[in-house]
Structure formats: structure tokens, C-alpha cells
Amino acid sequence: MANEIAKGPAAPGVAKVDPILVADGVRREFGGLVAVDVEHLEIPRGKITALIGPNGAGKTTLFNLLTGFDKPNTGKWTFQGRDLAGVPAFKVARIGMVRTFQLTKALSLLTVLDNMRLGAKHQPGESLLRALVRPLWRKREAEITVAAEELLKRFKLDAKSDDFAASLSGGQRKLLEMARALMSKPVLVMLDEPMAGVNPALTQSLLEHIKGLKDDGTTVLFVEHDMHMVRHISDWVIVMAEGRIVAEGPPNEVMKNPAVIDAYLGAHHDSDLGADKIAKEAN
Amino acid sequence: MDLIVALQSSFGELITAGTAAFVLCAIGLAIHFGFTGLLNFGQAAFAAVGAYGYAIAALDFKAPLVLSVLFGLLCAVIFAVLLGIPTLRLRADYLAIVTIAAAQVFKFVATSSAITDPSGNVITGGAEGLSEFGGTFYSLNPVPAGEYQVFGNSLTQDQIWVDIVGWLLVVVCALLTYFLTRSPWGRALKGIREDEDAVRSLGKNVYLYKMQALILGGCMAALGGMVFVINSQTVQPTVWGTNFTFTIWTVLLLGGATTVLGPIAGGVVFFTLFAFIQKVLEGLVAIHWMGSLTIPQVGQIRLILVGLALMLLVIFRPQGLFGNKKETLFNG
Numbered sequence A: 001m002a003n004e005i006a007k008g009p010a011a012p013g014v015a016k017v018d019p020i021l022v023a024d025g026v027r028r029e030f031g032g033l034v035a036v037d038v039e040h041l042e043i044p045r046g047k048i049t050a051l052i053g054p055n056g057a058g059k060t061t062l063f064n065l066l067t068g069f070d071k072p073n074t075g076k077w078t079f080q081g082r083d084l085a086g087v088p089a090f091k092v093a094r095i096g097m098v099r100t101f102q103l104t105k106a107l108s109l110l111t112v113l114d115n116m117r118l119g120a121k122h123q124p125g126e127s128l129l130r131a132l133v134r135p136l137w138r139k140r141e142a143e144i145t146v147a148a149e150e151l152l153k154r155f156k157l158d159a160k161s162d163d164f165a166a167s168l169s170g171g172q173r174k175l176l177e178m179a180r181a182l183m184s185k186p187v188l189v190m191l192d193e194p195m196a197g198v199n200p201a202l203t204q205s206l207l208e209h210i211k212g213l214k215d216d217g218t219t220v221l222f223v224e225h226d227m228h229m230v231r232h233i234s235d236w237v238i239v240m241a242e243g244r245i246v247a248e249g250p251p252n253e254v255m256k257n258p259a260v261i262d263a264y265l266g267a268h269h270d271s272d273l274g275a276d277k278i279a280k281e282a283n
Numbered sequence B: 001m002d003l004i005v006a007l008q009s010s011f012g013e014l015i016t017a018g019t020a021a022f023v024l025c026a027i028g029l030a031i032h033f034g035f036t037g038l039l040n041f042g043q044a045a046f047a048a049v050g051a052y053g054y055a056i057a058a059l060d061f062k063a064p065l066v067l068s069v070l071f072g073l074l075c076a077v078i079f080a081v082l083l084g085i086p087t088l089r090l091r092a093d094y095l096a097i098v099t100i101a102a103a104q105v106f107k108f109v110a111t112s113s114a115i116t117d118p119s120g121n122v123i124t125g126g127a128e129g130l131s132e133f134g135g136t137f138y139s140l141n142p143v144p145a146g147e148y149q150v151f152g153n154s155l156t157q158d159q160i161w162v163d164i165v166g167w168l169l170v171v172v173c174a175l176l177t178y179f180l181t182r183s184p185w186g187r188a189l190k191g192i193r194e195d196e197d198a199v200r201s202l203g204k205n206v207y208l209y210k211m212q213a214l215i216l217g218g219c220m221a222a223l224g225g226m227v228f229v230i231n232s233q234t235v236q237p238t239v240w241g242t243n244f245t246f247t248i249w250t251v252l253l254l255g256g257a258t259t260v261l262g263p264i265a266g267g268v269v270f271f272t273l274f275a276f277i278q279k280v281l282e283g284l285v286a287i288h289w290m291g292s293l294t295i296p297q298v299g300q301i302r303l304i305l306v307g308l309a310l311m312l313l314v315i316f317r318p319q320g321l322f323g324n325k326k327e328t329l330f331n332g
Ligand SMILES: Nc1ncnc2c1ncn2[C@@H]1O[C@H](COP(=O)(O)OP(=O)(O)O)[C@@H](O)[C@H]1O
Pocket: A030, A033, A035, A053, A054, A055, A056, A057, A058, A059, A060, A061, A062
């Protein structure tokens, strides 16, 4: 697996055979605290990459930086060869790099269906002048609605489609946010803790959705604490601790890495990383 | 005192251009606050900018009606852009503070005699304000000369004309708002009201939408300001104070901020009640039920009642009289 994805032996910052996102020297400080300090990072195209690390490791901050929601002190990065440093968040999303938020951002007083429709691209009616001329956007609106309903069905939210998003449970909002992000058919989708709060009955199907994305050619980068999920669906794992990338590699190798066990268990000894399980597999 | 007569003549308020002027401002504020979540506490300044723009174009440039109106709107657009550029990238409260301050600054500038034309005349008219700029409007009046009885109030043909135009503008702005807020453009605005980062993450230019909303709602207030001064035939700098802005807010919250009919219904209910309470209080003074209070003094009681009503409204019916209960049920 390592050979298929990485150019050399698995190590922090290893070059990839076919990277979609390449970051260099990305550093973000909050006051005296260095939240992110990534020397070199490459995300493989068409794969599912997990970004793991203890709370406060800087995963969310790195997401914010890469997607234009925050500005680094230094650093540059490219997406599909295009320089993205300083590009505003909405433009980053438009060129196909769409993220979700750790703290869910459902649009409460919009219906579930309208939440979904807002995720779509190329709706001419979103411009002020064309909005007044319904024939200019009615056809596209119908297409968008069909696509939205299809996705809602896949995420088992179709029964809720006319309700305000405010009426959804926390887990359902997470699902809605992910489904909404998919409306634009992103090239790279970045999910910040997509499973947090989601009903366990739904996690299995959510895993299948994410694998399905890969089959459709979408690259996935996700932050997750659930090691079962990481092991189950990711092709590659990147580990962060204290703002730096401390390890990366295929899931089974990474989880045997003493630096990882250290970083993780150093932070929470009672975490569900499953140290025993890792140890067993190592043997 | 006859309550029926008082009620009937209060309904006269319902159709005045003065009410239409506030309704126009409130529809604009619905676009700002109700649909986009922009906290604008300087809507009076947008109305004032439109009114002064119109009056100055008519007086100083002798511009025809259409050009005067367009100039008033242009002034409102520029005002919106000036306020929007530094604030719309920041958190919502920055716009609130800047609009309050801008409204004050505008009032001072209009009152001062700082801005003069080459021959030394104060362009804004200073503390006296401007008047006699309505000629191009009233000369187009198709209503035959005469006295008209409406709800027991007698109106001149000129009053009828400005009432008609004021309410026609309300209809046009309400329809425009109705269609826009039900379009994908309006959906993006509502999304921004809920969470602008989420909308940004979906590839929408939030800053542009907020600027467009600020301009559009500001232009409606500018139209309201023009109707207001054409109706009263004078622009006074003192009119556009916090009272003016908070009357607009009351009208909006009374009717419901997230609907198009809300500002209209709010305006009609507010001004009818306002006039009715005044008449009742005057009647009570006439029959010596108000102790030693005089008519101007009881006028102040109205304002206290309005404040009380606004408080009760926001506490017990935050969605307004006509808003959708669900739409505020989950707020907060
Ligand atoms: N806006 C901010 N201001 C100050 N400190 C922040 C801010 N955002 C994150 N941090 C700090 O940066 C570090 C990394 O946080 P975060 O990226 O949220 O970690 P993770 O997502 O890996 O749990 C933490 O110590 C956090 O407290």
C-alpha cells in the first residue's frame, strides 16, 4: 500500500505518487501558542486520508488554513497545482475543495431541502439580477432539487426535507452538513469529525457513503477520533500532535508506530484508540 | 367624545404617504435584518441621504423628477458602500455600531453650514433644512383639483397624489422583495443570516451578498425618505434621529421581520394605533379625565405606550403579528 501511495518509505511529509494538495511551511500562531507548524504535507489524490491526533493537535486549525477560513503566519500550498495561499474561502470551495465544520453549521431556519440546494453550484438565480427572471433559473433549480432529494435519501434525511434544519438532532445535522457539502460534487472533501454525535445505527452506512465517494473519484480528507472508522476506511493516515505532523503511513503501520501511540496516549490514557488491539496486531 | 369617529379618522393614517414612507424603510430593513441578519441601526440615515439627494438635485441642479430620484438613490448606494466596505467583513456588531455613528455624523453634517456651493449657499440648508423642491413631483399630479373626504379626513389633490405614489412604491418594493427572497439569491441571504461561514464554505461570495442586501434595503429606505419629504414638503435635519430609526424597527418587529407583508401590516397597525391613542387621549383631556395634563403632554404618553408595546411584543411575540411562529421558535 505504501508503495502505491507514497514515493518513499512512510515518514512525516513523505512525497506522494499523485498528490492533490501540497503544503509547505504552513505555520499558525495564536499569541505565543504554535497551533500549526507543518513543514511539508501531501494529500494523495483519489484516496481516503485520515488526519488523527489528540485534541488541540491543530487539525481543525489546519483545515481552516487550507480552506481559507484562517490565514497562516507563513506558508503556501497548492491544490491541483494551483496556488491557494491568500485565496478567500468561497473561492477555495468553488474550485472544488469543500470542507465541513467540527461544530456543525446547519442553517437552522432554512428547510433541510433548502440547506441542500444552497450547496449546489452553477445556479444562475443566485445572482441578484437573474434572480428576478425565474425562467433563467427554474430548470437548474429543478435539477438541483432532484440531486438534493437523491442525496437526502442516501443519508436517510428525506423524510425531513421540508422541516427546518433546527428540528434535526445533532447527528442528523452532521449528516446534513456532509450531504450539503457533496451537493457541489467536490474534488476534495474535507470532513472535520463527521461521525461525532451520529447515531451508531447510521455510522456503518456513513462509512459506506465515504467509500462510495472514493469510488466516484472524490478525494477525502477527514479528521476522526473513532479509530475503528479510521482503520476501516482510510488508505492513508496522517498523525498530528502539537501542531506538527509526527507520523504518516498506511493505517495498520501507523497505529503500530510508537510515536503515534505516544502522542495519542500521552494525551488521553483512557482513549478508545485500543492500545491493546494495536499491540496485538503488532505481534 | 365619539370613539367611532376617532377610530375612523385614525384609519385615515392608514393610507397616508407618511405611513408609506415608514413602510418603505421597514421593507428595506426587513431585507437587511430579517433576511440577511445585518444589524442596521441607521436606517433613518439611509432615508435622509435619499431625501437630501433628491432635494439637492431638484433645487441645485434643477433636475427633472426622474433624475432627482435617481440621484437620491445613487447617494444611498454610495452611502451603503461606504458603510459596508469596512464593516461587512467583520462580525455583525461592527455594522450596528458604524450605522449608529454614521446616522449621527450625517445629521451633524446636514445641520452644519459646512458644505456650500460656489456662491456660498449651504447645500443642505443647514439647520433650517430645504423646502420647495416638490414642484417637479406635484406638477405631474393627474388628480383633479378639489377636496376629497377619506375616512372623515379631508385631503387636497396633492395629498391624494403623494399618498398614491407612496403606496405604489410600497407595492413595487414589496413585490420585488417577495420575488427576490423566494429566489436562490434570497436563499443565500437567509443562509448568511443563519451562519455566514457555512455559506462561505459552499462557495458563495458572502461579502458581495451582504453588500447587495445593504444597498438594496438602503435604496428602499432612500425612496421612503423621498416620499416622506415630498409629503411634508420640507427636509429637516432633526427629523432623521434615533426616533425615526426606532419607529422603523417597531414597524418591522410589529409585523414580523422575516415576511414581506410584515412591514406593511406593521406600518398600518402602528400608525393607526398611534393616531387612535392620540385621539383618545385628546378626548380624555377634553373631558378633564387626565388631571392637569395638556394635549402636547399626553402626546408623550403615546411614546411611552409605544415603548411598552414594543417590549411586550418582543417578549411575547418575537415573530411579530404576522410572522411564522416556527421561524423564531428555535431562535437562541
Ligand atoms: N481562534 C483561536 N484562538 C486561540 N487559540 C486557538 C484558536 N483556535 C485554536 N486555538 C488553539 O490552537 C490549538 C489547536 O486547536 P485545534 O486546531 O482546534 O485542534 P484540534 O482540532 O486538533 O483538536 C489548540 O491549543 C487551541 O486551543
